[in-house]
Amino acid sequence: MKVVKFGGSSLASGEQIEKVFQIVTSDPKRKVIVVSAPGKRYPTDDKVTDLLIRCAERCLLKFDPLKLYEQVIERYASIARELLLPNELMTEIELDLLGRLNGDKGNPEQFIDRMKASGEDNHAKLVAAYFREQGVEAHYINPKDAGLLVSPNAGNAQVLPESYEQLYSLRQQSGILIFPGFFGYSTAGEVYTFSRSGSDVTGSILSSALKVDLYENFTDVDAVYSVNPFIVSHPKEIKELTYREMRELSYAGFTVLHDEALVPAFKAGIPVQIKNTNNPSAEGTRIVSERAHTNGPVIGIASDNGFCSLYVSKYLMNREVGFGRKLLAILENFGLSYEHIPSGIDDISIILRENQFDSVIEKKIKLQIEAELHTDEVIFEHGLALIMVVGEGMRHNIGTTARASKALANADVNIEMINQGSSEVSMMFGVKEVDEKRAVQALYNEFFAPVIV
Amino acid sequence: MKVVKFGGSSLASGEQIEKVFQIVTSDPKRKVIVVSAPGKRYPTDDKVTDLLIRCAERCLLKFDPLKLYEQVIERYASIARELLLPNELMTEIELDLLGRLNGDKGNPEQFIDRMKASGEDNHAKLVAAYFREQGVEAHYINPKDAGLLVSPNAGNAQVLPESYEQLYSLRQQSGILIFPGFFGYSTAGEVYTFSRSGSDVTGSILSSALKVDLYENFTDVDAVYSVNPFIVSHPKEIKELTYREMRELSYAGFTVLHDEALVPAFKAGIPVQIKNTNNPSAEGTRIVSERAHTNGPVIGIASDNGFCSLYVSKYLMNREVGFGRKLLAILENFGLSYEHIPSGIDDISIILRENQFDSVIEKKIKLQIEAELHTDEVIFEHGLALIMVVGEGMRHNIGTTARASKALANADVNIEMINQGSSEVSMMFGVKEVDEKRAVQALYNEFFAPVIV
Numbered sequence: 001m002k003v004v005k006f007g008g009s010s011l012a013s014g015e016q017i018e019k020v021f022q023i024v025t026s027d028p029k030r031k032v033i034v035v036s037a038p039g040k041r042y043p044t045d046d047k048v049t050d051l052l053i054r055c056a057e058r059c060l061l062k063f064d065p066l067k068l069y070e071q072v073i074e075r076y077a078s079i080a081r082e083l084l085l086p087n088e089l090m091t092e093i094e095l096d097l098l099g100r101l102n103g104d105k106g107n108p109e110q111f112i113d114r115m116k117a118s119g120e121d122n123h124a125k126l127v128a129a130y131f132r133e134q135g136v137e138a139h140y141i142n143p144k145d146a147g148l149l150v151s152p153n154a155g156n157a158q159v160l161p162e163s164y165e166q167l168y169s170l171r172q173q174s175g176i177l178i179f180p181g182f183f184g185y186s187t188a189g190e191v192y193t194f195s196r197s198g199s200d201v202t203g204s205i206l207s208s209a210l211k212v213d214l215y216e217n218f219t220d221v222d223a224v225y226s227v228n229p230f231i232v233s234h235p236k237e238i239k240e241l242t243y244r245e246m247r248e249l250s251y252a253g254f255t256v257l258h259d260e261a262l263v264p265a266f267k268a269g270i271p272v273q274i275k276n277t278n279n280p281s282a283e284g285t286r287i288v289s290e291r292a293h294t295n296g297p298v299i300g301i302a303s304d305n306g307f308c309s310l311y312v313s314k315y316l317m318n319r320e321v322g323f324g325r326k327l328l329a330i331l332e333n334f335g336l337s338y339e340h341i342p343s344g345i346d347d348i349s350i351i352l353r354e355n356q357f358d359s360v361i362e363k364k365i366k367l368q369i370e371a372e373l374h375t376d377e378v379i380f381e382h383g384l385a386l387i388m389v390v391g392e393g394m395r396h397n398i399g400t401t402a403r404a405s406k407a408l409a410n411a412d413v414n415i416e417m418i419n420q421g422s423s424e425v426s427m428m429f430g431v432k433e434v435d436e437k438r439a440v441q442a443l444y445n446e447f448f449a450p451v452i453v
Numbered sequence: 454m455k456v457v458k459f460g461g462s463s464l465a466s467g468e469q470i471e472k473v474f475q476i477v478t479s480d481p482k483r484k485v486i487v488v489s490a491p492g493k494r495y496p497t498d499d500k501v502t503d504l505l506i507r508c509a510e511r512c513l514l515k516f517d518p519l520k521l522y523e524q525v526i527e528r529y530a531s532i533a534r535e536l537l538l539p540n541e542l543m544t545e546i547e548l549d550l551l552g553r554l555n556g557d558k559g560n561p562e563q564f565i566d567r568m569k570a571s572g573e574d575n576h577a578k579l580v581a582a583y584f585r586e587q588g589v590e591a592h593y594i595n596p597k598d599a600g601l602l603v604s605p606n607a608g609n610a611q612v613l614p615e616s617y618e619q620l621y622s623l624r625q626q627s628g629i630l631i632f633p634g635f636f637g638y639s640t641a642g643e644v645y646t647f648s649r650s651g652s653d654v655t656g657s658i659l660s661s662a663l664k665v666d667l668y669e670n671f672t673d674v675d676a677v678y679s680v681n682p683f684i685v686s687h688p689k690e691i692k693e694l695t696y697r698e699m700r701e702l703s704y705a706g707f708t709v710l711h712d713e714a715l716v717p718a719f720k721a722g723i724p725v726q727i728k729n730t731n732n733p734s735a736e737g738t739r740i741v742s743e744r745a746h747t748n749g750p751v752i753g754i755a756s757d758n759g760f761c762s763l764y765v766s767k768y769l770m771n772r773e774v775g776f777g778r779k780l781l782a783i784l785e786n787f788g789l790s791y792e793h794i795p796s797g798i799d800d801i802s803i804i805l806r807e808n809q810f811d812s813v814i815e816k817k818i819k820l821q822i823e824a825e826l827h828t829d830e831v832i833f834e835h836g837l838a839l840i841m842v843v844g845e846g847m848r849h850n851i852g853t854t855a856r857a858s859k860a861l862a863n864a865d866v867n868i869e870m871i872n873q874g875s876s877e878v879s880m881m882f883g884v885k886e887v888d889e890k891r892a893v894q895a896l897y898n899e900f901f902a903p904v905i906v
Contacts, residue, residue, distance in 0.1 A: 243768075244799070251771065251798045260769060267768075311875065315696075316713060318704065321790040325781040337774045341794045344876025345704045346697070399862035401871065402855060409852035418854065421870025421883055422764065423797025430874055 001171070003032045004216040005181065005203035008039020008047055010277035011123060014082025017130055023218065023280050024176060025136060032170065032210060034181045034203040035127050037119025038075050048075050048119045056115035059101060060108050072097065072119075076126060089129045093122045109154035114191045117183035120199065124180035137175030143184050146170055148205070150184035150192050157184060157192035159205050159264070167209035179206060197258030204261050208268035215265050218277045224249075224285040226300045231437055232444045240286045241299055248390045248426040249302045262287070297397040298389055298447040303440050305385035305433045307339065308354045309417070312369060313347035313377040323373065324348060330368055334361060339386070340419050340428070347377075349417070351430065354382060384416060385436035387429045389443055394425060401427065403446055411442035454624070456485045457669040458634065458656035461492020461500055463730035464576060467535025470583055476671065476733050477629060478589060485623065485663060487634045487656040488580050490572025491528050501528050501572045509568035512554060513561050522554065525572075529579060542582045546575045562607035567644045570636035573652065577633035590628030596637050599623055601658070603637035603645050610637060610645035612658050612717070620662035632659060650711030657714050661721035668718050671730045677702075677738040679753045684890055685897045693739045694752055701843045701879040702755045715740070744845055750853045751844040751900040756893050758838035758886045760792065761807045762870070765822060766800035766830040776826065777801060783821055787814060792839070793872050793881070800830075802870070804883065807835060837869060838889035840882045842896055847878060854880065856899055864895035 006020050024030045037048040055068035076093050079085075100118055105111045124140050131138030147166025150157035163184070170177060181199025183191050194201040200217065207215035223237035224246070241249075243266045250259045265272055266289070275284035310331075317323055324341070327348065331338060340351040357365070366378045394400050401420065404427060408415055417430030431439045459473050477483045490501040508521035529546050532538075553571055558564045577593050584591030600619025603610035616637070623630060634652025636644050647654040653670065660668035676690035677699075694702075696719045703712045718725055719742075728737035763784075770776055777794070784791060784803065793804040810818070819831045847853050854873065857880060861868055870883030884892045 247768070248798050260772070263768060309874075315700070315716060315719065318792075319713070321788075322781075322785050324791070324794070325778055325785055328775075328778040328781065332775050332778055335774075338777070339771075340796050341777070342872055342874035343793050344872075344879055344881075345701050347875045349875035398865060398867050399859075401868050402858035402862040405855035405858050406852075409855040412851060414851050415854050415873070417874025418871045418880075419795055419797075419874070420868070421762075421795035421872070422800045422802040426797055427871075428797075 001031045001210060001212045002027070002029045002214045002216055003034060003203050003207040003210065003212050004030045004218065005034040005199055006036060006218045006277060007199065007220065008036040008049075009220045010039075010218050011035055011037075011127065012039045012041045012045070014079045016277065017079065017083060017127060019277055019280075020127070020218075021131060021134060021136075023277065024131075025134075026280075029213070030176070030216070032177045032179055032206055032212070033127070034179050034199055034206060035120060035124045036181050036199040037123050038079065046071070048072055048123070049116055051075075052115045052119050053112060055101075056112045059115075060105060060111065065101065069097065069101065076122060079126060083130050083133070085126065085129050085133060089126060092125065096122055107154075110152075110190055110192070113154045113183070113193045116193050117180070117191045120180035120182045124178045128178040131176060131178065139173065139175050139177055141170065141173075141177045141179045143180065143202075144189065146179070148184035148202075149187060150194075152186040152188065152190065152192055155193055156195050157186075159184065159201075160187075163205065164209040167206060168211070170206075171210055195260065197261050200258050200261030201264075204263065204265040204272075207270045207272075208264040211268070212270060215270050215272045216275055217272055218275050218280075220276060220278060221274075222276045222279055222282040222284065224274060224300070226448055227440060227444045228302070231303075231440050235444065236448050238285050238299055239283060240288060240291055242288055242291050242392055242425070244423070244425050245299055245390050245392060246287050248388050248423060249300045251302070251304070251388060291392055296391070296447065297394045297400045298391040300390045301387065301440055301443050301447070302390065303385055303387040303436055305383075305436055306354050307351055307384040307386055307430070308380055308382045309384055309430070310350045310352060310365070311347065311377065311379045311381065312349075312373070312375050314373065314375045315346050317346045317348065326373060327369065330365065330372065334365055336365075340417075342417050342419055351384065351386070351417070383433045384430050385433045385439075387431060387436070387439055387443065388426050389429070389447070390426045392425050394427065404429070404443060407442045407446035408439055411438050413439045413442065454484045454663060454665045455480070455482045455667045455669055456487060456656050456660040456663065456665050457483045457671065458487040458652055459489060459671045459730060460652065460673070461489040461502075462673045463492075463671050464488055464490075464580065465492045465494045465498070467532045469730065470532065470536060470580060472730055472733075473580070473671075474584060474587060474589075476730065477584075478587075479733075482666070483629070483669070485630045485632055485659055485665070486580070487632050487652055487659060488573060488577045489634050489652040490576050491532065499524070501525055501576075502569055504528075505568045505572050506565060508554075509565045512568075513558060513564065518554065522550065525550065529575060532579060536583050536586070538579065538582050538586060542579060545578065549575055560607075563605075563643055563645070566607045566636070566646045569646050570633075570644045573633035573635045577631045581631040584629060584631065592626065592628050592630055594623065594626075594630045594632045596633065596655075597642065599632070601637035601655070602640060603647075605639040605641065605643065605645055608646055609648050610639075612637065612654075613640075616658065617662040620659060621664070623659075624663055648713065650714050653711050653714035654717075657716065657718040657725075660723045660725075661717040664721070665723060668723050668725045669728055670725055671728050671733075673729060673731060674727075675729045675732055675735040675737065677727060677753070679901055680893060680897045681755070684756075684893050688897065689901050691738050691752055692736065693741060693744055695741055695744050695845055695878070697876075697878050698752055698843050698845060699740050701841050701876060702753045704755070704757070704841060749844070749900065750847045750850040751842055753843045754840065754893055754896050754900070755843065756838055756840040756889055758836075758889055759807050760804055760837040760839055760883070761833055761835045762837055762883070763803045763805060763818070764800065764830065764832045764834060765802075765826070765828050767826065767828045768799050770799045770801065779826060780822065783818065783825065787818055789818075793870075795870050795872055804837070804839070804870070836886045837883050838886045838892075840884060840889070840892055840896065841879050842882070842900070843879045845878050847880065857882070857896060860895045860899035861892055864891050866892040866895065
């Protein structure tokens, strides 16, 4: 049995839904289909979810939401016309959305969640109707009836443990099950949505709950690439990568899947297959717990910029028990989270994302560190990029570091920082932002370019 | 003007003190001489300080200290005979030591400090007497009269700030000043000693207070070596290194000077010259604030073993503000200090010295981390060695990392950890202890061996 999730662009038009139908019905194991709200048909198009949020916000501000309401309805209506769906469907969707619009607004955040969730909920009804029109047994599944219970946190609901057992009984249901992504119900019966990429979360929860063989995640790329295609043209596709590799890569700019979404599937050890709705014959990328063979030490290279380093030095720092902890506590008090902590004997650097603070906070942090920790030097250095070189088993591949650092040296890139030794599957280099692109290209050429004899 | 400090082995016998006399009088700038207690004359010999500690402890236990007392006196007496010093000197030393032995024992730790300090104090009197016998104007300086004030912490006294101004007036005194190392007086007038290598501390304080041009530290090696001579035979000597380089090297096994001892000289920017009493014509090693030329990227390679790594992984750790701080707080509660913290995205390693805890504490730590931080994995890995590759300006020398890691790869050494990017003057590699020697040799050959064309 498979859970199959389709993203917004895979369901943005009638034509796309026809593709989805072909994909689902071509494999009898594709039993549970998780649908997103209609996404963009072209780059400047609106996502239905965004329209719904704006519509809800206008309501709360007591402005007339009619125009936005009509835009939403027209998105469904145009798909319904394209797919020749019966009129009753559109009536049902209109009544549902009007009911939500006129519902209780005492809890504004919950009201917004209720509006947002309609995007997936109504689209699941539409998709189920289309499947039935094609003569296939298909049922819209109401997450409330199915028992998908969540915590009452608007925009950041967490699945409740009891959901898993309840959802398991979906296995007994006949036909294809069309399940709306993105939301669940609180024990009080109210709608709450997951955080962004919430349909991925739903798919992951269902995969785990139903103990399926595979979670297929259809999106609009053929595969996860080994490097950013904007930096290296026509990069190698990754056939298989582990959860850990994906997580390391997604940290530094790879955004195919929202990594938090994968936790339930990850914990249940269910493989995830990323595939392309628009090119379903492409093999795609499989995300697994463990990989049989490594195909060389490196599977992917990712990079991200916008980092800075906070350098603190103090003679004999090394002898001071608690110094690092106190330093981190100061940053925590400013609400800052850090990324990495390369340390020397009498100095320590803390790598932070720059977008967390401005120059005023920077000055305050500097003063507080100097005052409380009696440091010799406190220096912020901006404009740092981090490059992750990722691959299972890399740690025990003698010489990988030498190859990587030689490639950077040959490309005239100075290594500002190396962080290696905790993760077995990655090696991190800090370089100046101006060197980022050149550094990634050099590393890609070292580990991926075919050797020409 | 120079402050010149001689270590215990440089003053262990009459023959050694004759050498000291030659050294001091050969340079009129050698004004202030800091002396240690008589050290070992041969490997199995006792240091006077150790005899004094045992003697004091026997007193406190109400055992007869006579035998140890006589051993101490005999050490001075044998030197006095060798140097043909007048009898009154030995009478003075005997009376001093008897006075201490019979003194107040209400504060046992302060009593031990008082006994320990006599080693330097009486030896300074002896050395001054010898200088005078040779017809040179030389004065024993009593640290109390000179104003060397310290905090009343037995075995770990800290110099009080007002000492510096008071000690400055020693510049006005005529002749050569023989100053006992290792101790000062509290404002209540009681003796307290510095921590280990306390004579180095006294020399460093005097250098700073008297604003001298140079602090000469005479010991029994020709120079600081670029690598441990037990690992690489006949290694290159270091002519000049910076405080920072010395500190990084001393962290991993270089023990020529106690680094805490250098703080006062370091803060006053006074260069320190390490020289050999037994070979004073050897140039020695100069420790400075800044170095004019770098002589290649690497100045020294040091290594130390007995480290372990505590590996902690948790999916999405990276998103948890405060995770690292909480982890460090747990270790701090167990009284453990950490060395380094290489981190991945969802994992973090903490490098600790193994001698801080046993397997029972290890189990407790593991349980507490699992219980409080809800981690996926907590693993201790033992038998790690750290190798420091040290050199000013190394950070901005493109290719140093590549050379180092290539050398390790060629020697078939797997790099367990790299920590680079905080200190500008060092690069740290973690390797398994079994690989330590081979790794250091490979790095030495890479950076120091002459290239044979």
